Amino acid sequence: MAAGPAGSLWAFLKHYGQAALNRYRKLHFLGKVFIWTIILFDICIGAAVIIVTPARIAQFFHDKAKIVAATRLGWLGTIAVMVCVSFPPLIGFTTLVTLCGFAYGMQGFYIALAGSVIGSAVVFSVLRLLFSKRIRAWSAQNEKWQALEAVVRAKGLPLMILIRVSPFPPWVYANSLFASIEAVRFWQFVVATVCLSPKLLLHVFIGSKMAALADGDERARMDTRDKVINGLLVGGGIGITIFTSWWVYKLVQDHIRHLHGLPSETDELAAEAIEEYEEDAPLLRSLSPEIDHRDNRSVA
Template sequence: YRALSPRAKVVVGLIALVYAAFTLVIIRLGPHGLLEWLAQFSTFFAQSSLGPLILILLLILLSFPPTIGYGTVITLCGLSFGSPLAAPGNSLGYAWFIAASGCLLGSVTAFLVCRIALDTHGADWSWVRKVRQGKEWKAMEKAVERKGWKMILLIRLCPFPFVYSNLFFASLRPEVIPMPFFVLATLATTPKLFLHVFIGAQTFEAIQAGRDGGEAATHTSGWFRLFYVVGASALGAATSWYIYHETKK
């Protein structure tokens, strides 16, 4: 932080204030209030003809670091379009398609913009030079260079923050990560978004059932959610261990 320019310190300070404001809002609303608030948004998106487009545009915007809320918008896709109770014709497949489209378009856009910015101004930013010269960064770069698209895929699957993985991939040399490899690896990992979409759809149905005085999820959906969460956690742990092992070579 001390190595940053005064302008950069102001930007970091503003980002910290935004993060703090979001945290206070979440604490103030509480879990139930936050879900109700998201449910109201989901109803608006579900009833609007521009709902899918707005969500995709939000995902594109939130694919850039250091923004927050990408995962929330993915879940919002499920809240808005994952359940037929929200609007006729809705389904998990449709919600996943919206989320996957936003994920892919956002990744590619962030990748290109960050790569151009780093290629143009990276040499002028001292913090960029320091990060790129770091031991861990160089180890990750060498691991990606050795394994190619396979390592890109694994990094996408591990619990690495999505927006910062876009920045990481963009910072590597084009010969290490060509655009086609990046696109294919990102596309191959979009099925994992189904979990967030499913949770969003189940949350909407639970809220709707609570309003109507009925019951929410069935035992089948509960077991499915548990299986998916356990499987995703195991996959994330395995990929994280493998990536750590590769960076130590």
């Protein structure tokens, strides 16, 4: 029994590790330079953390977070930033959700939920409005996308909720994924997003416990037992997030690949469409002039 989940997890990590390596190999020289620049930047950040000490850095961010929380419209600014990072290819949504808990405690859940619903709804509406014709033209020539649309149309809201809760595609790409599927209605997308509430609550909880450990005064009032408990809660929350994300992703893939009433070829193509969405997304391709030029040249 133990070998099965462990083997599946290893296959999952191996698949995406190999996919990442393949994508890196396809990058041109400047793209590879950019990747290594990011890696070097992360190394410098790690060195800075060691030199400055994690306690001083944590206290700095804790103080800044409390300033934001004390600001009259700080919550509104947080929601506005969450809306901005909901547009692909921006990143940082999950970090902002955790920061809601870091700054506002468990009350930050309401800010995180509002930011996620409003941000995703705005992205869905804008992309659907601007690129609906381009989506139809693109999907008419893509067999995998036609299969994904057929699967979503057949299973409806339950499958949309599963895909929404799954960690793949990530938040911003999931927003454009649903906007790209004509069978998805706006109200269904909003309901599926609201079903992310337990996941948001867990991230906010992790952030609130991190804040308790980040504040030097509050940490000084804790005995060893309280510090250990808070540390275990943070670590346990992260572990639960990773495990449930992997489990839900596997559930989505298995569910799509074993649908009743549709040909097995359609199920397989739909699952592949979700796995490869970031590489071949219709809306993201629409936003890339370089790709459009290459496509037009190949058609000519």
